[in-house]
Amino acid sequence: MKTIPYGRQDISQEDIQAVIAVLQSDWLTQGPGIEQFEQKVAEYCGAKYAVAVNSATSALHIACMAAGLGEGDILWTSPNTFVASANCGRYCGATVDFVDIDFRTYNMSIVKLEEKLVNAKREGTLPKVVIPVHFSGQSCEMEQIFELAKEYGFAVIEDASHAIGGRYKDQKVGSCAYSEMTVFSFHPVKIVTTAEGGMVLTNNIKLYEKLIQFRSHGITRNSELMTEEAHGPWYYQQIGLGYNYRITDIQAALGFSQMARIDEFVTKRQARAEKYNKELQGLPIILPWQHPDTYSAYHLYVICLEENKITKTHKQVFEDLRQAGIGVNLHYIPVHTQPYYQQLGFEWGDFPVSECYYQQAISIPMYSAMMEIDQDYVIKTLKEVLA
Ligand SMILES: *Cc1c(COP(=O)(O)O)cnc(C)c1O
Numbered sequence: 001m002k003t004i005p006y007g008r009q010d011i012s013q014e015d016i017q018a019v020i021a022v023l024q025s026d027w028l029t030q031g032p033g034i035e036q037f038e039q040k041v042a043e044y045c046g047a048k049y050a051v052a053v054n055s056a057t058s059a060l061h062i063a064c065m066a067a068g069l070g071e072g073d074i075l076w077t078s079p080n081t082f083v084a085s086a087n088c089g090r091y092c093g094a095t096v097d098f099v100d101i102d103f104r105t106y107n108m109s110i111v112k113l114e115e116k117l118v119n120a121k122r123e124g125t126l127p128k129v130v131i132p133v134h135f136s137g138q139s140c141e142m143e144q145i146f147e148l149a150k151e152y153g154f155a156v157i158e159d160a161s162h163a164i165g166g167r168y169k170d171q172k173v174g175s176c177a178y179s180e181m182t183v184f185s186f187h188p189v190k191i192v193t194t195a196e197g198g199m200v201l202t203n204n205i206k207l208y209e210k211l212i213q214f215r216s217h218g219i220t221r222n223s224e225l226m227t228e229e230a231h232g233p234w235y236y237q238q239i240g241l242g243y244n245y246r247i248t249d250i251q252a253a254l255g256f257s258q259m260a261r262i263d264e265f266v267t268k269r270q271a272r273a274e275k276y277n278k279e280l281q282g283l284p285i286i287l288p289w290q291h292p293d294t295y296s297a298y299h300l301y302v303i304c305l306e307e308n309k310i311t312k313t314h315k316q317v318f319e320d321l322r323q324a325g326i327g328v329n330l331h332y333i334p335v336h337t338q339p340y341y342q343q344l345g346f347e348w349g350d351f352p353v354s355e356c357y358y359q360q361a362i363s364i365p366m367y368s369a370m371m372e373i374d375q376d377y378v379i380k381t382l383k384e385v386l387a
Helices: 013-023 032-045 056-066 084-091 110-123 142-152 205-215 249-259 262-279 314-323 339-343 352-358 372-385
Strands: 049-053 074-077 095-098 129-131 155-159 181-185 198-202 301-305 361-364
Touching: 013 249, 032 049, 032 198, 032 249, 049 056, 049 205, 056 084, 056 155, 056 181, 056 198, 056 205, 074 084, 074 110, 084 095, 084 129, 110 142, 142 155, 198 205, 249 262, 262 301, 262 372, 314 361, 314 372
Parallel strands: 074 095, 074 129, 129 155, 155 181
Antiparallel strands: 049 198, 181 198, 301 361
């Protein structure tokens, strides 16, 4: 029996041709395709600058570096995320802490954020960077976070790995209207793919220049940034410490080609979500609630089991679905419960809403190329498993 995955890429003949064209060209990496991809995404999102890198993990790292995060500083994010949203703080030597989630959106709770900021101000432990994660493709309440950022003086880096093509109020996610920087992931299960890849968007030229440097060894070819006049046309300077986080032209061409269909991808995901919303009514599960200010890109469709209404356990339901060939998954194991973070002092019980959510959540298949017949099978099987 084939398994219906929880997510997968949507590759067209045009995408394949775009990749082949790069392989036949002069540039496999550091060619013109990267800037074209960056411009395409920046334009789509309504941001001024974009820097493409080899993963969202790298993007988060250089975004934190550009924000000046270092030893002695503090970064806050949501426990309901992939570990990379927290690890980027650790790469910079910063202390990582978490803000529990809202029980309806599963995004960072604004109420908890404000409470924690009030306490942190009193104790002198305010964060330098806060990373709200647009979980499942639904934007966090960015206007409120932005207001708090101004009041308490932290930088906001949006982890929008799930959310390219989504909207908040009348802005596209990635516009950076309420943040310093926004990060996208182009992993194959995300909305748009480059196989591996990520991007940082910003409206701030100073941050942009830093991101460019950190992506490639701390090297610049911009004479305005050099300490002395160029020795000749070969000259470059290393003016800081960076990495090799570059993306290839092969990947950028795939991403550029994929961007032609981004609205189609999201519209299809929205249609699948609507069908689930309609067909799964009445089952002992909580369907994904949508904040009226948001238009989700629906990277994930997460159901939460109402365990007091069913006899099976969460694990049993999960196993039954896998047994029936449905590649369900669980997003996310609360990051603070990972052994690495437990060693840093976190414990079960620290973020109870995220932990409670973790006991109930199941990600069911959601991707733009999902066949109608497969979605019908998922719906039918869920009804049987939960009967
Ligand atoms: C996928 C993901 C990442 C990491 O993305 P990569 O491109 O695989 O490095 C970071 N944060 C979130 C929320 C993600 O879902």
